[in-house]
Amino acid sequence: MTMITITDINIFPLKSCKGFTVKSWPYTDKGFKFDREWMLISVKRNCQITQREYPKMSLIEASLTESLEYLIIKTPDNPLELRIPTKLPDYPKMDTVVLFGNEVNAVDMGDEAADHLSAFLNYKVRLMKTPDDHVRKPAQELFDDSMNDVVTKTVFNNDKSLVAPILNSSFADNFPFLVIADISLEDLNKKATDQIEMLRFRPNIVVTGTKQPFEEDTWHFIEINGENKSGFYCATCCDRCTIPNVNPSKGVKDVDVRVVLSSFRRNNKNQPLFGVYLLCTSKEGTISVGDTIQVVKSKDPPQLISA
Structure with a gap:
């Protein structure tokens, strides 16, 4: 049986600037340590x-x-x-x-x-x-319906039957972690005239081993199994801005990635989707290349509209 495995970990200390790749990295309640701090x-x-x-x-x-x-x-x-x-x-x-x-x-x-x-x-x-005591909670309207239900039950109704997500991030746009499957990029590139590299999307975690493109859209709760077992909720899909249009090695916009994505990955708010955001359930841990991912609970994929 093919395992879903982490192949790349990217850290971006300075928001919207070039980061670096690591084999293993600690995380805190705000995301990967120093990521977009x-x-x-x-x-x-x-x-x-x-x-x-x-x-x-x-x-x-x-x-x-x-x-x-x-x-x-x-x-x-x-x-x-x-x-x-x-x-x-x-x-x-x-x-x-x-x-x-x-x-x-x-x-x-x-x-x-x-x-x-x-x-x-x-x-x-x-x-x-970011200050050391920085707390920045994502706006609840950003969550998808399944995540909204979890937040309502655990945060507002104190439901102890569910593990609670940690609602915090540094200077990331919305959420502390972004994960993309390699097969999803391969599917996108089948529809693109110019080949699009993964770093345009600035994921923290890249995985291999999913059976279908965009399978990560259907994750609700996952466990990353490595040095320690870490639980993560998938808060919502990432709606893409114009940053993927930027060639990261040249510093110029050269491909309209949003147009390609919008041709087959557009939601009912007219936003192109690519990648999923994660929220951790523990305040610290370590994630490494080679760690495997177990999908504990799934959810329906987002509703997409035709081009």
Whole structure:
């Protein structure tokens, strides 16, 4: 019997910028450790900026030192690299910024980082980090019906018969984890003129071994079996913005992936879907390449409309 197995793990420390691939990585109640714990904000608008408006952000490299003590940021225009401590001071100064219309607390990482990144983007930005006690719950209207039922029972009605999801994330768009099956991308590429690489979709986890394309749409609750058994709810499918249109190695929009997806993967809100979001049920653990996934409970796939 073919097992569903994790083949790739991607960490994106700086939101909407280039990340790195690992074989094994710890997670917390906010997602993979350090994943999207930093973001760039517009000085003018005091809100997040992403590849949607600034596709060059895909060329900003963000990695971590082996000790995990520093975030390393590199830009193609500057031979110097930024080294940002990952540990915040005991009592950092908090700023209020806007992330997709909602106010969140964030810590400014200083003028050197801001000047370096502003020069590359030719736009004034500040580098911000999540506070250690950061809590950012996804809006309930984002959940699909099956997940909404779980949240209502466990969070609002205190139903102990179900394991409760942890509702938290760092600076991710909506949810802390994104998973895509390799066969789903293969199916998409059968319909595309130009071959589309997986990194355009910025998944944290890539899996192999599903029997059908987009089988991950039907997962309701899964267990990842590795160093420890970890339970995850599949909160909803990911409705795709224009970021997959960006060529991550060139920093320009060159393929309209949304048009291809919309031809066969459009929901009743006219949103193209690709990948599923996960919510963990434990506050810490480790996920590794080679870990297997067991689908404990399934659900109906999303309703799609014809092109």
